[in-house]
Amino acid sequence: MTARGKKKGPSAPSGEAAVFVQTASTQMSELDRWSQVTEDEVRIVEEMTRRNELSGGTEVVREFEETWRRWIGTKYALTTANGCAALYCAYFGVGLGPGDEVICPTYTWISTIAPALLLGARPVFCESDPETLLLDPEDVRRRITPKTRAIIVVHLWGLVCDLDPIVAISRETGIPVIEDCSHGHGARYHGRMCGSIGTAGCWSLQGSKPVSAGEGGVLTTDDVECFERACLVGQVNRIKGVDLVTTKYAELQPLGLGMKFRSHPLAIGIAQVQLKKLPELNRKRRDYVEAVEAGMRDIPALKPVKLVEASERAGFYAFPIRYFPEEAANLSTESVAKALSNEGIPTQTGPYPLLHQLPLFQKGFDIFTRNRGPLCEGYKGYRDGDFPVTEKMHAHLLFLPVLSDPVLDAADRIVNALRNVIENAETLVRTEGFFTERDARKQPAIAEILGTQGFQKTSARK
Numbered sequence: 287m288t289a290r291g292k293k294k295g296p297s298a299p300s301g302e303a304a305v306f307v308q309t310a311s312t313q314m315s316e317l318d319r320w321s322q323v324t325e326d327e328v329r330i331v332e333e334m335t336r337r338n339e340l341s342g343g344t345e346v347v348r349e350f351e352e353t354w355r356r357w358i359g360t361k362y363a364l365t366t367a368n369g370c371a372a373l374y375c376a377y378f379g380v381g382l383g384p385g386d387e388v389i390c391p392t393y394t395w396i397s398t399i400a401p402a403l404l405l406g407a408r409p410v411f412c413e414s415d416p417e418t419l420l421l422d423p424e425d426v427r428r429r430i431t432p433k434t435r436a437i438i439v440v441h442l443w444g445l446v447c448d449l450d451p452i453v454a455i456s457r458e459t460g461i462p463v464i465e466d467c468s469h470g471h472g473a474r475y476h477g478r479m480c481g482s483i484g485t486a487g488c489w490s491l492q493g494s495k496p497v498s499a500g501e502g503g504v505l506t507t508d509d510v511e512c513f514e515r516a517c518l519v520g521q522v523n524r525i526k527g528v529d530l531v532t533t534k535y536a537e538l539q540p541l542g543l544g545m546k547f548r549s550h551p552l553a554i555g556i557a558q559v560q561l562k563k564l565p566e567l568n569r570k571r572r573d574y575v576e577a578v579e580a581g582m583r584d585i586p587a588l589k590p591v592k593l594v595e596a597s598e599r600a601g602f603y604a605f606p607i608r609y610f611p612e613e614a615a616n617l618s619t620e621s622v623a624k625a626l627s628n629e630g631i632p633t634q635t636g637p638y639p640l641l642h643q644l645p646l647f648q649k650g651f652d653i654f655t656r657n658r659g660p661l662c663e664g665y666k667g668y669r670d671g672d673f674p675v676t677e678k679m680h681a682h683l684l685f686l687p688v689l690s691d692p693v694l695d696a697a698d699r700i701v702n703a704l705r706n707v708i709e710n711a712e713t714l715v716r717t718e719g720f721f722t723e724r725d726a727r728k729q730p731a732i733a734e735i736l737g738t739q740g741f742q743k744t745s746a747r748k
């Protein structure tokens with residue numbers, strides 16, 4: 287999606303961009319003064335480069351891990367090359383392997399589950415709650431089998447999952463919970479930091495995230511076995527005598543399994559600077575989002591996402607709101623997005639595809655060749671319609687721009703545009719070539735025509 291994302295570079299002959307930069311920038315420069323990178327990031331990169339602090343568990347890396355560990359309130363923190371690597375290490379840490387199943391919301395980014403596949407485990411998707419957009423604990427419970435070896439909860443868009451029932455399931459069954467906090471840096475649940483509640487927490491520090499390293503990731507845990515296994519699988523040559531807590535894997539160190547998921551120190555240097563800016567960024571984004579949500583209160587067709595009790599969202603990786611077409615002359619979700627964009631408010635519909643609708647998970651794939659791996663032999667695959675609640679919810683989300691340092695009247699201007707479009711829904715359907723929900727269903731290519739759906743095509747941002 288384009289929210290805070292940016293695609294740059296020359297065009298290839300086909301018209302597709304040949305290169306792209308996947309970091310963040312404001313979506314509305316006339317309303318937002320924010321710039322992701324400042325002189326501070328430049329300075330630390332220069333200083334570290336001059337010190338040749340370019341590889342290994344350097345001072346900056348260790349300092350950052352210590353800062354993160356204290357911030358999240360866990361015993362251990364480990365940096366990695368990216369969020370996928372952090373998740374891989376967490377899955378490996380809890381002992382996930384071939385034949386196991388992982389329960390995962392179908393509504394998330396593919397990287398939440400990808401590392402589990404590569405460890406040979408099979409995804410079991412679950413529904414999300416249509417009001418919170420986050421995994422539905424009751425549905426998680428229904429999908430547990432004797433093979434379930436992990437539950438992955440995702441604090442999607444920086445919203446916070448209902449963790450109490452998930453933790454209760456984990457206590458009852460002994461199934462570890464991993465928190466994917468890749469969008470929610472600084473989010474809390476009952477006052478505790480997200481990422482400290484499950485067995486492990488994982489963050490992406492990719493360039494468009496609330497704390498960016500350019501590319502990077504972090505894993506946290508209180509579980510010594512999970513931590514030591516995470517060290518074993520990816521921290522080659524940086525662990526001996528420094529990080530290990532027990533002697534269980536000491537014999538295998540410092541090489542571990544010889545695989546490398548270590549972070550790049552320069553990236554962590556950048557993240558260290560960005561982390562200092564996070565509290566202010568979270569505050570400004572929260573104020574803006576809350577002001578728009580408050581302004582929407584008298585527009586029946588639009589509702590804010592419901593926040594889970596005792597949760598404190600953060601990161602604000604995107605700004606989803608729920609749309610009810612029956613309250614707006616059945617104007618289709620895509621048409622609302624298009625009309626808002628015409629009003630100067632860049633708005634998108636579902637930037638993430640539902641995982642069960644991807645060919646990978648519908649048809650399966652012979653990941654390890656010769657009919658081996660979790661998505662072939664015995665894999666039944668998914669079909670459209672398998673997750674009716676999530677599919678309906680997903681079809682009616684609008685993503686408004688996230689403003690990080692908005693000008694004074696920014697929220698009012700966004701709300702005015704929302705009101706204008708919704709109040710004129712009937713006219714838009716009749717006179718301006720926009721489509722109703724029914725039209726949209728009849729014409730599967732509508733998203734294509736409107737150009738608002740296919741984030742893979744239109745955006746540099748994941």
Ligand SMILES: Cc1ncc(COP(=O)(O)O)c(C=O)c1O
Binds near residue numbers: 395398466468469748
């Ligand atoms: C929910 C979620 N999980 C995991 C990841 C993986 O992070 P990375 O891109 O740093 O590997 C992402 C990245 O976009 C994500 O959005």
